[in-house]
Amino acid sequence: MNHIRSSSLFAQAQRHIPGGVNSPARAFNAVGRDPLFIERADGSRLYDADGNSYLDYVGSWGPMILGHRHPAVLEALNEALRRGTSYGAPTSSEIDIADLICEIVPSIESVRLVNSGTEATMSAIRVARGYTGRDLVVKFIGNYHGHVDSLLVKAGSGLATLGISDSAGVPAAFAATTIALPFNSLAAVEECFEARGDKIACVILEPVVGNMGCVPPGEGYLEGLRKITQKHGAVLIFDEVMTGFRVALGGAQQRYGVTPDMTTLGKIIGGGLPVGAYGGRKDIMAKVSPVGPVYQAGTLSGNPLAVAAGLATLKLLKGEPQVYENIERKAKMLAQGVAAAAAAAGVTMTVNRVASMVTFFFNPGPVTDWDSASASRTDVFGTFFRAMLDRGIYLPCSQYEAIFVSASLSEEDIEATIRAAAESLKEVASKS
C-alpha cells in the first residue's frame, strides 16, 4: 500500500497550514506516519488520495454513526441545498430539531444551536457562571471539552497526544478559574466542594470519557456527582458531544439514568456537518440572551444545511432504535475478537468498551482514569496502529481517542478487522 500522493499533499499543506492540518488530533504525530489525505468516503469505507481504501473506525471522530453518505442524509441535504445555504434568520427546521432534541433528551427543556462542540461547552460554562454568580469550574484530568481557554487544563485528546498539559496562550487568570480533579474519584470532588463549594459554578465532565481513550464512569460515580452538585448549588454539565445519540439514543444520561442540569451536544447532532448545541433546565437556559443577560451568538448558528443533515440523522436514529443494538453487538464482537487475538499473541492489552465506543490500551489495566490511561505503552499502540493501517484498517491515530463503530460496518467487516488485528498483534509481539 503506498501513500505517495498523501505524503506529497502533506508537504504542500505545510506551506500555508500550521502543521499541514486544520486540527492537531488528525496529524498522526504520535504514530510516526504522515496523515492520509482522504478523497471520498462511502458506507464503512474511506478512500485516500492514493486510491487505497480502509474500513473506517474513526467516523469523523464520532458523527458518522450511520456510515458515510447515508441516503436519507444526502436526500435531506440536497433538498435543503435547493432552497439556499444560509439566511442568518430563523427557519422552521430549527424548531423541528429543537423539539426532537428535547423529546429525546428530557433533561433538555430548552436548547440553543451553535456550530461546534467547543462553542457548546464554552457557552454552557458561561451560562452556568451567569446562573450561579460564581466563577470556578471543576473539570476532570484527561477529559476534553474542545479548545475553550479555561477548559484547556490537563485535557485529553490532542493535548494528551502531544504531551501538552496546559495550552500556551491561556491567561493564568483564566486557568486559575479551573479546578482539575482525577476522574472517577468522588472523594476528590467531595474534598474540593468542602473547601470551595460556595465558589464553584459547575462541574463539567464527559460522562463516558472518549478523549483519553474510552473510560467508563465507575459504579455510582455519576450519581455521586449529581448529589454533591445538588447539595452545593453547582450546575452539573454532561458534555455529551461524543456520547449524545451514541451510547444510547438519549446519551449517557439515559444509559446511566442520571439527570444533569445542562448538556452539551455535537458530532452526531450535525449528521456530519458542523452543529453543536447546549441546553438544559428552563430556569437555567432563561439566562441566555436575548431573554437573559448571558450573551452568546453566531452568524451560522442553525445553518439550514447543517440542521437538515442533523435532523435527518436524529429522525432515523429515533425511528430505528435497533441501530443501537446493532452497533453495540458489532463493537462487542470487535472488542472480544481483538482481546482474544492479543492474548493469543502474548500482547498485554486492556479493552475498554461502552456501547459502540472502544479503546485498546496496551497495559494490564484496569484503565479508569488519566493515570491508568497514560500508563498504556504508546509505542506499542503506534506499532499496532501502523500494522492495522497497512492492512486497510483506519483506527484513531492516538491512544487517547476512542474507536466509533458505525451502523455501516458489516459483520464481515468486523471479522476482517479481527483477522487484521491478529496479524498486527503478532507483528507487535515480534517487535517488542
Ligand code: HOZ
Ligand atoms: N476533537 C476531536 C477528537 N477528540 C478531533 C478533531 C479532529 O482533529 O478532527
